[in-house]
Amino acid sequence: MGFTEKSLSAVIEKVRFNSPLVHNITNYVTVNDCANVLLAVGASPIMADDIGEAAEITAISSALVLNIGTLNRRTIESMIASGKKANEIGVPVVLDPVGAGASSLRNRTVLELLERMRVQVIRGNLSEISFLAGLHYATKGVDAAESDRENNAVTVAKSVAAQYGCTAAVTGAVDTISDGNRTLRIHNGHSMLSRVTGTGCMTSALTGACAAVTRDFLAAAAAAVAAMGIAGELAYESAGNIGTGSFHIAVIDALSRLTQTLIEKRAMLDEA
Amino acid sequence: MGFTEKSLSAVIEKVRFNSPLVHNITNYVTVNDCANVLLAVGASPIMADDIGEAAEITAISSALVLNIGTLNRRTIESMIASGKKANEIGVPVVLDPVGAGASSLRNRTVLELLERMRVQVIRGNLSEISFLAGLHYATKGVDAAESDRENNAVTVAKSVAAQYGCTAAVTGAVDTISDGNRTLRIHNGHSMLSRVTGTGCMTSALTGACAAVTRDFLAAAAAAVAAMGIAGELAYESAGNIGTGSFHIAVIDALSRLTQTLIEKRAMLDEA
Amino acid sequence: MGFTEKSLSAVIEKVRFNSPLVHNITNYVTVNDCANVLLAVGASPIMADDIGEAAEITAISSALVLNIGTLNRRTIESMIASGKKANEIGVPVVLDPVGAGASSLRNRTVLELLERMRVQVIRGNLSEISFLAGLHYATKGVDAAESDRENNAVTVAKSVAAQYGCTAAVTGAVDTISDGNRTLRIHNGHSMLSRVTGTGCMTSALTGACAAVTRDFLAAAAAAVAAMGIAGELAYESAGNIGTGSFHIAVIDALSRLTQTLIEKRAMLDEA
Numbered sequence: 001m002g003f004t005e006k007s008l009s010a011v012i013e014k015v016r017f018n019s020p021l022v023h024n025i026t027n028y029v030t031v032n033d034c035a036n037v038l039l040a041v042g043a044s045p046i047m048a049d050d051i052g053e054a055a056e057i058t059a060i061s062s063a064l065v066l067n068i069g070t071l072n073r074r075t076i077e078s079m080i081a082s083g084k085k086a087n088e089i090g091v092p093v094v095l096d097p098v099g100a101g102a103s104s105l106r107n108r109t110v111l112e113l114l115e116r117m118r119v120q121v122i123r124g125n126l127s128e129i130s131f132l133a134g135l136h137y138a139t140k141g142v143d144a145a146e147s148d149r150e151n152n153a154v155t156v157a158k159s160v161a162a163q164y165g166c167t168a169a170v171t172g173a174v175d176t177i178s179d180g181n182r183t184l185r186i187h188n189g190h191s192m193l194s195r196v197t198g199t200g201c202m203t204s205a206l207t208g209a210c211a212a213v214t215r216d217f218l219a220a221a222a223a224a225v226a227a228m229g230i231a232g233e234l235a236y237e238s239a240g241n242i243g244t245g246s247f248h249i250a251v252i253d254a255l256s257r258l259t260q261t262l263i264e265k266r267a268m269l270d271e272a
Numbered sequence: 273m274g275f276t277e278k279s280l281s282a283v284i285e286k287v288r289f290n291s292p293l294v295h296n297i298t299n300y301v302t303v304n305d306c307a308n309v310l311l312a313v314g315a316s317p318i319m320a321d322d323i324g325e326a327a328e329i330t331a332i333s334s335a336l337v338l339n340i341g342t343l344n345r346r347t348i349e350s351m352i353a354s355g356k357k358a359n360e361i362g363v364p365v366v367l368d369p370v371g372a373g374a375s376s377l378r379n380r381t382v383l384e385l386l387e388r389m390r391v392q393v394i395r396g397n398l399s400e401i402s403f404l405a406g407l408h409y410a411t412k413g414v415d416a417a418e419s420d421r422e423n424n425a426v427t428v429a430k431s432v433a434a435q436y437g438c439t440a441a442v443t444g445a446v447d448t449i450s451d452g453n454r455t456l457r458i459h460n461g462h463s464m465l466s467r468v469t470g471t472g473c474m475t476s477a478l479t480g481a482c483a484a485v486t487r488d489f490l491a492a493a494a495a496a497v498a499a500m501g502i503a504g505e506l507a508y509e510s511a512g513n514i515g516t517g518s519f520h521i522a523v524i525d526a527l528s529r530l531t532q533t534l535i536e537k538r539a540m541l542d543e544a
Numbered sequence: 545m546g547f548t549e550k551s552l553s554a555v556i557e558k559v560r561f562n563s564p565l566v567h568n569i570t571n572y573v574t575v576n577d578c579a580n581v582l583l584a585v586g587a588s589p590i591m592a593d594d595i596g597e598a599a600e601i602t603a604i605s606s607a608l609v610l611n612i613g614t615l616n617r618r619t620i621e622s623m624i625a626s627g628k629k630a631n632e633i634g635v636p637v638v639l640d641p642v643g644a645g646a647s648s649l650r651n652r653t654v655l656e657l658l659e660r661m662r663v664q665v666i667r668g669n670l671s672e673i674s675f676l677a678g679l680h681y682a683t684k685g686v687d688a689a690e691s692d693r694e695n696n697a698v699t700v701a702k703s704v705a706a707q708y709g710c711t712a713a714v715t716g717a718v719d720t721i722s723d724g725n726r727t728l729r730i731h732n733g734h735s736m737l738s739r740v741t742g743t744g745c746m747t748s749a750l751t752g753a754c755a756a757v758t759r760d761f762l763a764a765a766a767a768a769v770a771a772m773g774i775a776g777e778l779a780y781e782s783a784g785n786i787g788t789g790s791f792h793i794a795v796i797d798a799l800s801r802l803t804q805t806l807i808e809k810r811a812m813l814d815e816a
Contacts, residue, residue: 039739047614052648105322302579
């Protein structure tokens with residue numbers, strides 16, 4: 001397929017070289033970690049959610065990440081204004097539909113966002129992306145429910161990618177990423193990542209940084225997902241037996257030390 | 273009294289087994305830690321505070337934790353809507369009256385919340401719970417003021433428990449927990465816990481997880497308080513001499529590694 | 545000039561002795577770290593941003609820190625109410641104009657805040673303080689843009705100090721602090737501090753704690769800036785090679801262990 005570990009490491013390297021400004025309209029639970037992982041890989045985070053400045057901040061940024069983790073009416077309009085501005089000037093938009101399927105407000109909002117703007121990448125767990133594919137499953141918190149695992153992530157990713165003309169990344173034990181034409185699977189990561197809040201949000205933030213430096217959004221999403229997966233593996237090796245607090249910090253440490261060589265050596269991807 | 277260390281460890285074990293979804297409407301200062309301690313003990317956190325979804329999220333949760341740390345008008349109505357829904361469907365409610373006594377808004381709001389819903393557990397420091405008992409003391413930040421320590425935590429806990437028909441937990445150097453009939457004291461913990469922001473909030477979040485798995489709310493509150501106290505001791509042993517940043521992480525590490533055996537071995541409780 | 549390392553260490557010592565309550569109206573990205581660094585140095589943080597209580601909380605506090613990192617309309621009015629109350633009763637005000645220059649809303653708001661209240665200290669990077677000096681440079685995220693470095697921080701600090709009758713602190717590789725009469729430079733710090741979000745916000749929070757215990761606001765700002773710089777150096781020595789996550793935690797560790805002796809030994813200041 002011509003898509004190799006080098007394709008991913010090149011994206012991460014370009015993030016460090018270009019240091020893109022990534023505008024995040026995100027939740028207040030994991031926002032600090034999102035900013036810190038962006039800095040860890042060499043990007044520059046900016047968080048701004050007031051309608052009075054959102055679009056203006058998007059206009060000076062190289063990517064926009066919309067995360068509905070602590071959705072509220074005040075910021076929905078900011079998300080729309082920023083998304084429209086991004087579309088207008090060619091800034092890529094990453095959508096993290098946190099908890100889609102869990103409440104009517106989230107469901108309505110995600111669909112509204114997708115109606116009012118074009119997004120380049122959607123990243124979520126199987127439960128959230130299934131909702132977008134029109135398959136409604138109960139979600140449990142922000143993690144994929146047990147029952148959803150039986151669904152076929154490949155089908156769901158392809159379906160959402162086709163429906164919205166974007167790249168869809170379904171993250172889980174195995175990550176599935178599709179742009180409708182090509183579908184990749186990434187086998188990196190560690191189950192301990194699900195014991196720290198916001199590792200999904202952080203992956204979406206990293207996807208923003210990667211989407212800022214390449215127009216190949218499949219590669220961008222795959223690079224971000226692989227980077228987080230490898231960081232999880234390295235963190236488990238260094239801090240897994242200490243506890244989830246140290247593991248959390250070790251994930252950020254690992255992201256800040258990721259090298260092209262390390263990514264090429266550890267990334268495990270195949271075509272679905 | 274038939275209340276032993278095993279009663280507490282059984283609750284924590286049940287949290288890990290059931291992995292209850294805990295809905296938090298809380299402050300933006302310590303929310304990440306609240307989510308991470310819930311994950312550390314095996315529960316699932318969900319944070320949602322918009323009036324458009326708050327009650328709906330409560331309806332799919334096994335406990336509701338209301339924390340007024342960064343109180344604002346937008347979320348007060350969400351707290352009330354969620355609290356009413358919780359009462360209606362039998363979901364236990366934990367209230368953390370952060371800073372009660374420090375401003376009229378906090379005072380009015382706490383009393384309004386208690387008027388509009390039934391809460392199963394109230395957890396705060398002596399200054400905050402004294403306010404609810406009708407004893408007004410000046411508060412200093414979110415920590416119990418020196419002068420308040422002389423008050424009798426037992427009297428205050430019993431009084432609030434009786435007045436609101438709930439379990440009241442007054443945490444401090446010694447923790448006092450009463451349901452009006454039984455009153456326990458827990459002698460775990462370490463003073464360094466007061467040098468990290470949000471250890472009180474985290475205890476309230478853990479109380480939510482515990483209240484989700486047992487109808488004995490005295491046991492639930494005691495289990496959460498003991499778990500945090502023991503985690504503080506273990507964290508001090510491993511990281512106390514490094515500094516408050518490492519201690520903070522070590523508290524989460526310790527919670528993620530708590531076992532029934534460890535709780536039974538280290539918990540120090542007696543009847544007041 | 546009679547201004548020595550001992551002047552700085554004395555301020556930090558007084559913070560630990562007095563444990564001032566510091567009211568922060570700040571952003572939701574770095575607020576947890578701001579609270580934790582205040583606790584680390586022995587101060588007491590309180591975060592309250594609702595118009596219904598902001599001024600009342602300021603009234604019981606010893607310093608007010610206004611940080612526009614995630615500016616929104618709801619909290620601008622709270623900042624003004626708190627600032628006016630602070631001026632009225634003699635509570636020092638620290639302003640952190642995060643991202644000034646990056647959007648019209650930020651620009652307008654910073655100028656409005658400075659028109660509606662007197663501030664005792666303004667702390668920002670060169671890009672932000674340049675904006676206040678009437679020199680408009682593009683800002684990149686919340687970090688000083690490369691191009692701005694050529695500007696003369698001394699000129700900018702003196703100009704803003706004179707214009708607003710306050711102490712202005714321009715932090716960067718070398719920190720410049722001026723009250724219009726005296727201008728100091730601090731040569732502590734480490735470049736890794738710019739790879740963790742919020743080290744500027746944390747410095748502003750520490751400045752609030754220092755301003756609470758002395759009316760010499762030049763000394764207050766210099767003490768806070770030196771403390772953060774020294775903490776950055778110590779953190780780099782202990783955790784620099786592990787990664788940015790561990791470095792972040794080590795900064796807080798170092799602040800919690802700062803002694804007068806350590807500050808006097810490591811502080812590097814001169815007059816500009």
